[in-house]
Structures are given as structure tokens and as C-alpha cells.
Amino acid sequence: xxxxxxxxxxxxxxxxxxxxxxxxxxxxxxxxxxxxxxxxxxxxxxxxxxxxxxxxxxxxxxxxxxxxxxxxxxxxxxxxxxxxxxxxxxxxxxxxxxxxxxxxxxxxxxxxxxxxxxxxxxxxxxxxxxxxxxxxxxxxxxxxxxxxxxxxxxxxxxxxxxxxxxxxxxxxxxxxxxxxxxxxxxxxxxxxxxxxxxxxxxxxxxxxxxxxxxxxxxxxxxxxxxxxxxxxxxxxxxxxxxxxxxxxxxxxxxxxxxxxxxxxxxxxxxxxxxxxxxxxxxxxxxxxxxxxxxxxxxxxxxxxxxxxxxxxxxxxxxxxxxxxxxxxxxxxxxxxxxxxxxxxxxxxxxxxxxxxxxxxxxxxxxxxxxxxxxxxxxxxxxxxxxxxxxxxxxxxxxxxxxxxxxxxxxxxxxxxxxxxxxxxxxxxxxxxxxxxxxxxxxxxxxxxxxxxxxxxxxxxxxxxxxxxxxxxxxxxxxxxxxxxxxxxxxxxxxxxxxxxxxxxxxxxxxxxxxxxxxxxx
Amino acid sequence: xxxxxxxxxxxxxxxxxxxxxxxxxxxxxxxxxxxxxxxxxxxxxxxxxxxxxxxxxxxxxxxxxxxxxxxxxxxxxxxxxxxxxxxxxxxxxxxxxxxxxxxxxxxxxxxxxxxxxxxxxxxxxxxxxxxxxxxxxxxxxxxxxxxxxxxxxxxxxxxxxxxxxxxxxxxxxxxxxxxxxxxxxxxxxxxxxxxxxxxxxxxxxxxxxxxxxxxxxxxxxxxxxxxxxxxxxxxxxxxxxxxxxxxxxxxxxxxxxxxxxxxxxxxxxxxxxxxxxxxxxxxxxxxxxxxxxxxxxxxxxxxxxxxxxxxxxxxxxxxxxx
Numbered sequence: 001x002x003x004x005x006x007x008x009x010x011x012x013x014x015x016x017x018x019x020x021x022x023x024x025x026x027x028x029x030x031x032x033x034x035x036x037x038x039x040x041x042x043x044x045x046x047x048x049x050x051x052x053x054x055x056x057x058x059x060x061x062x063x064x065x066x067x068x069x070x071x072x073x074x075x076x077x078x079x080x081x082x083x084x085x086x087x088x089x090x091x092x093x094x095x096x097x098x099x100x101x102x103x104x105x106x107x108x109x110x111x112x113x114x115x116x117x118x119x120x121x122x123x124x125x126x127x128x129x130x131x132x133x134x135x136x137x138x139x140x141x142x143x144x145x146x147x148x149x150x151x152x153x154x155x156x157x158x159x160x161x162x163x164x165x166x167x168x169x170x171x172x173x174x175x176x177x178x179x180x181x182x183x184x185x186x187x188x189x190x191x192x193x194x195x196x197x198x199x200x201x202x203x204x205x206x207x208x209x210x211x212x213x214x215x216x217x218x219x220x221x222x223x224x225x226x227x228x229x230x231x232x233x234x235x236x237x238x239x240x241x242x243x244x245x246x247x248x249x250x251x252x253x254x255x256x257x258x259x260x261x262x263x264x265x266x267x268x269x270x271x272x273x274x275x276x277x278x279x280x281x282x283x284x285x286x287x288x289x290x291x292x293x294x295x296x297x298x299x300x301x302x303x304x305x306x307x308x309x310x311x312x313x314x315x316x317x318x319x320x321x322x323x324x325x326x327x328x329x330x331x332x333x334x335x336x337x338x339x340x341x342x343x344x345x346x347x348x349x350x351x352x353x354x355x356x357x358x359x360x361x362x363x364x365x366x367x368x369x370x371x372x373x374x375x376x377x378x379x380x381x382x383x384x385x386x387x388x389x390x391x392x393x394x395x396x397x398x399x400x401x402x403x404x405x406x407x408x409x410x411x412x413x414x415x416x417x418x419x420x421x422x423x424x425x426x427x428x429x430x431x432x433x434x435x436x437x438x439x440x441x442x443x444x445x446x447x448x449x450x451x452x453x454x455x456x457x458x459x460x461x462x463x464x465x466x467x468x469x470x471x472x473x474x475x476x477x478x479x480x481x482x483x484x485x486x487x488x489x490x491x492x493x494x495x496x497x498x499x500x501x502x503x504x505x506x507x508x509x510x511x512x513x514x515x516x517x518x519x520x521x
Numbered sequence: 522x523x524x525x526x527x528x529x530x531x532x533x534x535x536x537x538x539x540x541x542x543x544x545x546x547x548x549x550x551x552x553x554x555x556x557x558x559x560x561x562x563x564x565x566x567x568x569x570x571x572x573x574x575x576x577x578x579x580x581x582x583x584x585x586x587x588x589x590x591x592x593x594x595x596x597x598x599x600x601x602x603x604x605x606x607x608x609x610x611x612x613x614x615x616x617x618x619x620x621x622x623x624x625x626x627x628x629x630x631x632x633x634x635x636x637x638x639x640x641x642x643x644x645x646x647x648x649x650x651x652x653x654x655x656x657x658x659x660x661x662x663x664x665x666x667x668x669x670x671x672x673x674x675x676x677x678x679x680x681x682x683x684x685x686x687x688x689x690x691x692x693x694x695x696x697x698x699x700x701x702x703x704x705x706x707x708x709x710x711x712x713x714x715x716x717x718x719x720x721x722x723x724x725x726x727x728x729x730x731x732x733x734x735x736x737x738x739x740x741x742x743x744x745x746x747x748x749x750x751x752x753x754x755x756x757x758x759x760x761x762x763x764x765x766x767x768x769x770x771x772x773x774x775x776x777x778x779x780x781x782x783x784x785x786x787x788x789x790x791x792x793x794x795x796x797x798x799x800x801x802x803x804x805x806x807x808x809x810x811x812x813x814x815x816x817x818x819x820x821x822x823x824x825x826x827x828x829x830x831x832x833x834x835x836x837x838x839x840x841x842x843x
Contacts, residue, residue, distance in 0.1 A: 320700050338679065360676035360712060367702050373641030377726050402725050403646055405678065405714065428701070 065135075068102040071152050075140045082107075082136050082157065083165065085208075087176065091126035098125060099150065100136065100157070104210045104347060106150045109138060109157040116160045125159070131168040131176075131205070137161040173202045179209045182351050196507065203512060203521050214347035215509055218337065219497045221344075223288065225336040226309050229329045235284040235313070240273035242266055242290060246471050253294045255304075266292035269490060271422075272475050274312035275451060279483045284313040291492070296516050300505045301443065301495060305514040309496075312488030319424070319434045319450035322487040326448065327363035327410060330438070330491075334359050334408070337500065345501065354502025357407050357441075364409040366400070368432070371411055374399050385415035385431060397442020407499075412436045414449075421465040422458065424450040424487075434487070440499040448489020455479045598832040634744055636724065642672065644708030647737065648720040651684050651713045655734045656808035659691055659838035661741040662709055668745055672696060672705035678714035688713060691838070707744075735766040735805070742801045749800070758795045761802035769809040777813060781820060788822035792829070803830060808839050 066080045084100035084107075091097075094113040099106050111117050111125040128134065138157035146153040179194045199206040206212060227237065243257065243264050255266040270287050277285045291308035311329070315321040334357065337345070345356075375382060375392060378399060388396065400409055416425050416433040426432040435449030452458045455476050462469060462476070469476070497509040507513040512521050635643055649655050665671050673692040677684050692711060698704050721731040721740065731737050739762065742748075748755045764783075768776045784806065787794060795802040807830045810819075819827065830836055 318700060334679065339682075357679070359679045361679075362674075362676060364676065365702075367641070369703060370641035370644075373639035374725075377639060377724070399725055403644075403722050404710070404712070405648070 068100065068105040068107050068152060071107050071140060071155055071157070073142065073154050076142050076155060077140065079137065079139050079160070082138065083133065084136070086128050086130055086132050086134055088130065089126055089128055091122060094119070094122065096122045096125040098128075098159075100134070104213050104343075105152060107152040107155070107157060108143075108147050108150055109136060109159055111159045111162065121162070125162055128162075128164060129168045129170045130172060131208075132164055133166040135163045135165055172205065174198055174205060176205070176209055179206055180211055180351055182353070196505065200507060200513065200518065201521075207511070210347055211351045214344035215497065215501065215503075216511060218341050218344045218348070218501070219493060219509060221337060221341050222333055222493060222497060222500075223307075223309070225333040226286075226329065227288070229332040229336075230284075230286045230311070233284070233325065233329070235286045235311070236282050238274075238277055238282070238285045238287045239289060240267070240270040240287055242292070244272070246474075255292050255294045268293055269308065270310050271490075274310055274488060275475075275486065276478045278312055278314050278486045279478050279481075283484075286311045288493075291490075298516060301498070303494065303506055303510055303513055303515055306495070306506075306510065307493040308490050309493055310488065310490035312486060314484040314486040315450075319485070319487045322448070322450070322489075323365065323410060323412065323436055324362070326446070326489055327365075327438070330408065331359060331361050331363060334500070335361075348501050348503075352501070352503055357500050357502070358405055359408040360404065360406045364400070364404055364406055365412055366409060367413045368411055368415065369413070371396055385417050387415070387418040393439065393444060394442040397439055400439075401442075407441045408439070410436050410438050419449060421461045421467055422449075422451050423461075424452050425461075436489075438489070438491075440496065441502065443495070443499055445495055445499065446489045446491045448487065450485065450487035453479055453483040453485050601829070601832075636727065640703075642702045642705055642708045643723075644710055645741075646710045646712065646722045648678075648712050648714045648716050648722075650716050650719070651681060651688055653719075654688060654691065655719055655737075656811055656839040657734060657738045657804055658711075658741065660804050660808060660835055661738060661745070662692055663838050664745050664835060665707065665709065665741065666693075669706045670704070671707045671709050672699055672702060673709045674699070674711070676710065676712045678712050680715035681713055684713050693838075733766070735762055738762070738801060738805060742804075749796075749798070754796055758800045758802045761794050762805045765802070765805035765809040769806065769814075770812060781814070781823060784826075785820040785822045788826045792826075794826070799833075804835075807836060811839055 063081050065083050066075070068082060068084055071082070082100065082102075084102040087099040087101040087106055089096060089098045096111040098109040098111070100109050111122050113119050113122055136157065136159050138159045140155050141158050143154065143156050147156065174194045175192070178192045179199060181191060181193050183193055185191070194206070207216070231237070243259065244267050245264060254268055256263050257266060258264075269291055270289065274285060274287065287308075287310050289308060290305055292305050293302075294304060295302055311326055313322055313325060338357075369384075371388070372382060372384060375396060378395065380392060380395065382392065396411075397407075401407060413426065413432045414435045414437065415431060416423065417431075419433050419435045424434045426434055433449065435447075437444050437448075438446040452461060458476050458479060459469065462472060494506050494509045494513075498504075498506050501509075503509065507515070647655075647658065649658075662671070662673065666673070673696070675689055675692055677689070692709065696705075702708070718732050719734045719737060721737040722728075723731075731740055739759075748758060764780055768780050772780070784794065791797055793799050793803050794806055803826075807827070810827075817824075831840075
């Protein structure tokens, strides 16, 4: 009897339970139906496209995308498509504000609940992770007050449709806003700035900042101007081998690679091959290529691999023709940067303020003796034939800047004792040589000279420097069959950009820098 | 009574000119075509060497005559132009000269004036605005080049996009030895720059920069010649220099007219502006007048003085910019 009673109780309970459950189920079903209805209306407004799975786009394939740079007052009230990155997104009640960024330009965008956008869409937009790439269909609207924080200050986008093309992971290794903040400002306001190692480890994201974009566009401009100026002067571009059999400059700072059964070296400079081209009657040559120096110095201006822009030319009567040619090329580069890259220079200056670069045309040329006199006048003690140390070079740069107001000058007639063996001695004064250095902002960027083009004299100079003749036999042989008098020099692209912009570390101007401690990315 | 009377066929009494020469033959010595040479040709067509010599002597005499004429014209100019000697050894004042002033033109001058030689080119750097070319400095540069071995160079600073070509060649052609800077005693570097006021820099350690064309002109003039050692005269020179730069060059038309009147009366008394010797005051007044006043509108004494200045030949660099 007890058992049946119990069974009946549970049955009743079950019945009661099932009634509640039924009601609950019904309610949920209604809700779901409503939701499904709404969803069905708005499902086409936003979704995440998964391109990695290979699923084809379901939308129209050809669509004109407008660049953020071109979003100006001219386009007000137009409906257009933009592809950009989400720089920031924040929701405020029924609205979501996004900043969309494309290289150096950014624009404010707005998703507001209305007949074109639903609440889910606003929420969706607010949750898009930073740095994701989105396609946006929007109307361009004028704004009352200028948006100071964006590059496109007069307009904003009112979004009607938004699609995520490529989603970024939510945790970024560094924040772009921090990466662009000037160091001083960071300390003052207690906000974060990003230190160099973090930037270099996550170079892909660091390169997206406006400053990095500006720096590397300017660097591309330098290379372009270099090529254009020299081609106009009648130079021929050559490519020289980088795997060579003998060290070109000196034995110590060279990388060795295994070469089948023997070993070979990575070229420290294209010196030998430039000169061979001159002996092969190319008259004026230049080459742009990597240079490998195995110097174990961790300074602000040394890299183990950098891009070398090298010039070599035969001259008619005096090696000053070479100096004039090189300085004119540099002045044309500076003029080109001054006239065409002001936007980039200003962008870099926002984060790294510096004095604008000044130069004279024609370039100022001082002699080594004058420099020694100027340094002695300033209180430095040095010998007549002593090479300039780095602090002395910087001091000399400041003295020249004060007297002549130029950041770029040439120092001519270095003492013979401090130059390599292939430098031509000065015919009028055996203590000095026909060699020169060029300085930007007090730091050396080019070391050049007239080369010895006579095999006998070259052998004599090499013996004087106690160099093994066997190792440079091929080099000396190239001058045996008629070599014109020639000279030249080479600059480092990264160093020139760094000094032109007034930056303090060459790693900022090298995309993926190499130094004794860094081999990747 | 005559039987028949015939009317005369020809009327009147006609004078008949009877020739003295029966036949005329052409001159066998004459040559066809050459009018003047025909007189000198011999029978076989060659010119007589004696005649040639005569011709040569005639040409020589004509040439000498022309030279003489030019020399006399030059002399006439110098006679009408008052004496203008900038030599250090010839000092205008009647006061006793200090021993250092009798030093001759030698590099030692520069040591005493500019400081110890440190083995490098003494480079004077002048920053000027191309909108206002400093004419006095061009004139002084010309005088300096006559006195010392000067390495001149012209540069354009990056603050100025372009400069007219005459401003690039204002210091004359490039010196043949300009590849070796240490062969020169003095450097004169002119930089066209966007500066509000003309500026000169020489020794960074010991001197601040000198501003204003008048002051730089005074500095450069002292490398050439002393100011008169009589203080009153020296002050007069200085005052004329200031008048020239502030009132002639920068003043309104009324101020200029006043200065011209003062100049006229001063030049009525003395051959040069500040007395009987050529001085910086003359250079300053001449150059400042070039920009604003035309020679024909100046009073008589001033015109005479302007002519004398031009006759000196120092002012040709300034004339280029008129």
C-alpha cells in the first residue's frame, strides 16, 4: 500500500512538474520564434566570413572600395564601401563608435540602432577585436566639429553594413596607440610606451603604426631619388656578387659561409667589383644591395646587415670631380625629400621631434687640417695625423653647424696613415691622401677616396700595410691592363634615413634589423 | 655790195676746246679692279717691300695714337678724380702713426687683425638674404681680393628653394686653385639664406656673430686699411656709414632728400665724403644710393662724386645689380 501511495505521489509530482515544464517550454518556443523572425530579417547585415575554409564569398565579387585617404567633404552623402582595420571600437548605449585605419589615415565610423542597424549589430560591432580587417558599407556624413584625433577630420561614416574579413586575436602583444606615443608624453601622463625590443619582436604589428609607415615610405623615396639622380647623370646600375672568395676590407669583420667543400665569405662591400667594372670601361656605376659586416658592436648606428648604396666613377683630371658628383647626388636627394615628403617628415616628427635637416648647395667642403684647427680651437688635443674619434666627429659637426648652419658637409684630405691600402696618396703632400668622409648631423655616412689604379703602386701600398699579396692577387691583376683613374664611396640607406629624420637608433629605419643579438624576424 | 648773202648755219661764236693730247692710251701700269693697290703695284704685280714697310709704320703710328688717346683719357679721369689711396702705408692723418700701422702688405697683417694662424684657412662666413644683396660687401670683397689671396665661394642654404643665377656668380669666377684650400690666406664664404638680417660669423669660440651690413662692412674694411687715427675724423666716417645704411637705404623719400642735401654740401667742401681721403663712408654711400637713387636726379656735387667713384673701378661689382 505504501508503495502505491508513493508511486501516485511521484506521478502527481511528475504531472505538476511536466505542466510547469510545458509552460516553460512554450514560452521558450515563443521567444525563439520571435528571435528567429528578427534574425531572419537582419541575418544578412553582419557576419564573420571564414575565408580560410575556402568558402567562396556569397556577395557580389566586384565592388569599388574607397581609400580612407580619399574620404573628404567631396564625398558627403555618398554610399560607398571601405576596407580598413578596426583601430578602436567602443559602445555607448545604442551607438558604437569605431575608428577605422588604413596605413597613415584614419576615420571615425558610427553604428547606431535604427532602421538600418539592429541592437545585435551594434553589439557585434563593439565586439570586433582590434586590428581586424573589415568591409564597411556606409554613408559619408559631414561633422559639425572637427575630429581632432583622426586624419580625416571633416567627415564620419554612418555604417549600414559591416563584415569582418579577417579577425584578429583578442590579445595583441602591443597596442598601436602606445607604440605611437612620444616617449616624453608617456612619462608625463603615466601612459605606456612600447620599448624597442618589444617592437622588434612583434615587427609586423609595429610596422602598422603611422610613424613606421612614414619612415619606410621616406626610405623608399631615398632609394628612388638615388637611382633617378644617378641615372640622369649617366650612371649604370650593376649587381655585384655577395658570396666572395676573399675578404674585401679587412679580415676580422667578415661572415664565413660553407661553400660546398670549402668556405666562402659574405661581401663586406662591393668595392672590388665596382672597381673591376670601372676597369671594364663602364665609366660610372652604382649598385644597391646588402652589405654584411660581422662587427660585434651593439651601438645605435651599427647593423650586421644593411643596404649599401655604392658609387664608383672614373674621372678626367682631378678626384674632386668625384666629390662634386657624389655631393650633388646627396643634395638632390635632400631636395627631393624636402619638396615631396613633407607629410612623412611631419608624421615622424610628431613622435620623434627633431630639427629639420639643413644643407648648402654646393656642399661645403672643409679640409682635414681645418677640422683639426677648429677642434684645437675648441680645446681638443689631437695630433696632425690622428683619425677623428666619434666624440670628436660629433663635436666637429656641432662646430660646423654653428658656423655654417649645415648638417651635411665633406671633410677632404685625410691623413694617409688612417686609410685603407687602396687609397691614393696626395701627390703634393705624402702625409695626406686623396680621401674624404661625408657627415650628416655630425655622424659619418660615407667614406670614400680616389683609388690606386696602378698595379705597381698598389702592390707597394699593400706591402706597406703588411697585407698578404696572395689573397688580393685577383684584385691587383684587374689593374694591369689599363685602368682609368677613379674614385667613389658608399652610404648606408638606413643610416642616411635615420640621420635625415633625426632619429636616434638605426633599428628604427631598418625593417627587420640584424645585429649581434637579433636574428629574427 | 656782196653778191650773195648766205644765212649763217650755226649761230654765235662757239669756243672750241682744242685738246693738248692727240691720242690717249690706257695706263699699262694699272691693275684691274683694285683701286688703292693699283698705285703700289709694280709691273709684275708684286707689292714693293718699301711700300709695305711704309704701310706697317703707318699702322703702328695709328695704334700708338689710339693708345695715347686712351692714356690721356685715363689721366684726365684721374686728374678730375680726387686721390683715393687705400694703402696701409699711406695714412691720411697728420698725427703720429703707431709702429704697427707702418706694417707693409704682408700676411702678418692678418695675424694681428684676426688672431693666431692655426694652420687652417681663415674663413669668413656671411649669411645674406637674396632679397637684399649686400652691395658694399661685394665691393669690399673685390678690394680684399686685390690685397690678399682670397678663396671665395657662394652657397645656397636649404631654407631657400632657388636663387637667380646672377647672385650665384656675384663673387666672380671660381679660382683655379680652389681645390687646395690651404693655399689661401682668407676665405670669403657667402651663403644665401632666409635670414632677417645680414649676419657674419668668423671664429665660433672667440666671436659672436656680427649683424647688419654696416657692421660687417666695418669689419671687412679694417682688414684693408685703418680708419683714420684722428678720432673726430673716424667718428665722421662712422656717422656717414650709419647715415648711408639707415637713412639712405631704408629711409623714406624725405629722409633721402635730406641726406642728399647734406652729401651735396659736404662734397662741396671736400673731394670725398669724409674728408680728403677715400674711406668706408664713400663705399657705403655709393652702394646705398645704387638701390634707390638714379644718378641723374642727384645734385651737382653728388653727381661729380659719383663719377669719381665709378672712375676708381672698385665699384664694378655693385654696378652689376643696378
